[in-house]
Amino acid sequence: xxxxxxxxxxxxxxxxxxxxxxxxxxxxxxxxxxxxxxxxxxxxxxxxxxxxxxxxxxxxxxxxxxxxxxxxxxxxxxxxxxxxxxxxxxxxxxxxxxxxxxxxxxxxxxxxxxxxxxxxxxxxxxxxxxxxxxxxxxxxxxxxxxxxxxxxxxxxxxxxxxxxxxxxxxxxxxxxxxxxxxxxxxxxxxxxxxxxxxxxxxxxxxxxxxxxxxxxxxxxxxxxxxxxxxxxxxxxxxxxxxxxxxxxxxxxxxxxxxxxxxxxxxxxxxxxxxxxxxxxxxxxxxxxxxxxxxxxxxxxxxxxxxxxxxxxxxxxxxxxxxxxxxxxxxxxxxxxxxxxxxxxxxxxxxxxxxxxxxxxxxxxxxxxxxxxxxxxxxxxxxxxxxxxxxxxxxxxx
Numbered sequence: 001x002x003x004x005x006x007x008x009x010x011x012x013x014x015x016x017x018x019x020x021x022x023x024x025x026x027x028x029x030x031x032x033x034x035x036x037x038x039x040x041x042x043x044x045x046x047x048x049x050x051x052x053x054x055x056x057x058x059x060x061x062x063x064x065x066x067x068x069x070x071x072x073x074x075x076x077x078x079x080x081x082x083x084x085x086x087x088x089x090x091x092x093x094x095x096x097x098x099x100x101x102x103x104x105x106x107x108x109x110x111x112x113x114x115x116x117x118x119x120x121x122x123x124x125x126x127x128x129x130x131x132x133x134x135x136x137x138x139x140x141x142x143x144x145x146x147x148x149x150x151x152x153x154x155x156x157x158x159x160x161x162x163x164x165x166x167x168x169x170x171x172x173x174x175x176x177x178x179x180x181x182x183x184x185x186x187x188x189x190x191x192x193x194x195x196x197x198x199x200x201x202x203x204x205x206x207x208x209x210x211x212x213x214x215x216x217x218x219x220x221x222x223x224x225x226x227x228x229x230x231x232x233x234x235x236x237x238x239x240x241x242x243x244x245x246x247x248x249x250x251x252x253x254x255x256x257x258x259x260x261x262x263x264x265x266x267x268x269x270x271x272x273x274x275x276x277x278x279x280x281x282x283x284x285x286x287x288x289x290x291x292x293x294x295x296x297x298x299x300x301x302x303x304x305x306x307x308x309x310x311x312x313x314x315x316x317x318x319x320x321x322x323x324x325x326x327x328x329x330x331x332x333x334x335x336x337x338x339x340x341x342x343x344x345x346x347x348x349x350x351x352x353x354x355x356x357x358x359x360x361x362x363x364x365x366x367x368x369x370x371x372x373x374x375x376x377x378x379x380x381x382x383x384x385x386x387x388x389x390x391x392x393x394x395x396x397x
Contacts, residue, residue: 018049021079028108048072063165070372071119074327078118081329082111122327122374129178129367130379133386134348136360138315140390141264141295153265156184156216157383159301159320160366162227164195167368169206175367175382176213182384186261187216189251190320190364191225191301196276198230198241211249218261220251223269225301225321226276227370237277254299256283264294268314272301285312295389303363306343310351310359316387317361322346324365328377338363 022045029036047054052069086107093099100106156179161167179187194201201207214220229237246253254269261267268289271282285308289296296314303319322338324346325331334345343349349361364383369375 014049017076017080018045021076021083022046022049024083024104024108025079025112027104028112031102031105049076067166067373071123071374074122074372074374075115075119077327078115079111082114083108086111118376119374122376125378126369126373126375126380128380129174130381131178131182132364132379132381132383134362134383135386135388136316136362137388137390138295138360153186153218153387154182154184155186155188155297155318155385155387156182157188157190157318157320157362157364157385158367159190159364160192160225160323160370161189161368162192162195162370163201163207164197165200165202166373167195168201169203169210171368172207172210173213176210178382180213180215182382184216184384185218186267187214187220188267188297188299188318189220189222190299190318191223191272192227192320192366192370193222193225193246194228194230194242195370196227196229196231198245204245208245208249211246211251214251219259221259221267221269221299222246222251222253223299223301224253224255224272224275226272226274228272229275229278231277237275239275239278256288258288258292265297266292266294267297267299268292269299270301273304274302285309285314289313303338303343303345303349303361304341306341306349306351306359306361314359317349317359318385319343319361319363320366322363322365323370324378326365326369326375326378327372331377 022042025045026036026038026041029041049072051065051072055065055069086104090103090107093103158175158179161172161175163172198204224239224242228242229239230241231237243253252259254267256269256271258266258268270288272280273282274280285305289298289309289312292313296316298309298314298317300309300317300319302321303317306317309317322334322345323330325334331345338345342352343361344363346363346365349363351359351361362383362385365378365381367380367382369380
């Protein structure tokens with residue numbers, strides 16, 4: 001019953017924020033357009049504030065309206081932060097006996113300009129896919145598992161594609177080009193490959209054909225994320241169609257499964273801890289990795305159980321989910337959240353075990369975006385990981 005009280009409070013809080021920002025913007029508008037009628041201004045501003053909700057109620061969910069509504073959410077966030085900062089500055093100046101004429105107009109104008117710069121930068125930043133490189137050393141595999149003539153092991157880690165209404169064939173083509181250019185031996189898709197509604201993908205056959213283009217001599221492996229469900233109705237969700245698409249694309253899906261890549265080298269994929277609209281039911285880290293003797297790579301979408309996986313015997317864990325916050329200052333929040341869980345929200349992680357074989361992890365910020373097509377302070381990326389083994393150097397040119 002708690003949600004019955006929570007929802008009105010959320011809308012009330014949102015309405016207060018919109019009124020605060022709208023009132024400040026009206027002062028600026030009136031300065032440049034003295035003839036602007038308050039009724040006209042507030043109707044337009046209210047429409048912008050309700051744009052995302054309005055677009056979700058449309059039968060065909062128009063792409064441009066939804067994108068505009070999502071971007072407007074980021075605009076409101078940055079305007080709120082900047083206007084609160086300007087009001088705080090004004091208060092400090094007042095306490096020190098300083099007052100400036102038209103301070104609100106100038107500070108609001110500066111906030112609008114800075115917000116516009118951040119949004120434009122963020123839209124372009126989200127569409128640029130960066131390659132991030134890591135070189136890691138793992139424990140030696142069992143005797144005889146690898147030969148000195150091996151060419152090496154290179155992993156391409158991809159996460160959070162969120163294929164759906166906004167991410168389609170063209171984006172996947174770009175990501176696959178980046179992957180293939182790196183010439184990986186293994187490709188890992190660490191969850192949130194899809195965005196919750198398979199029916200919302202307009203060019204599904206094209207997406208499948210692009211995923212089939214991934215070249216990896218030792219295979220393409222995936223685990224599912226919290227968004228990798230198919231909301232077929234308001235009361236049900238499943239993963240059957242997601243699984244069928246991945247199989248059609250030649251991707252090996254690991255749902256609490258372990259796959260032997262070659263002798264002494266294993267890759268395990270975990271079920272997601274909190275799939276949206278579904279009951280979370282998965283093996284513990286100990287149950288999943290029990291009885292394995294060799295180098296163990298684990299795909300776990302959410303980096304929430306690094307310490308448990310280390311105790312269970314994992315050598316390398318690959319994750320996504322966090323987007324590194326996607327939009328500043330979200331990265332400050334995700335950094336704190338996952339640090340409390342004994343992991344990291346982005347980049348390289350090393351375990352606490354006091355030995356030279358302690359577990360390592362890599363968390364990627366994702367290869368696309370979720371929600372607003374904006375990234376500020378983060379990148380869309382493909383992580384390329386070169387593995388070296390103790391006693392045997394395995395590198396890729």
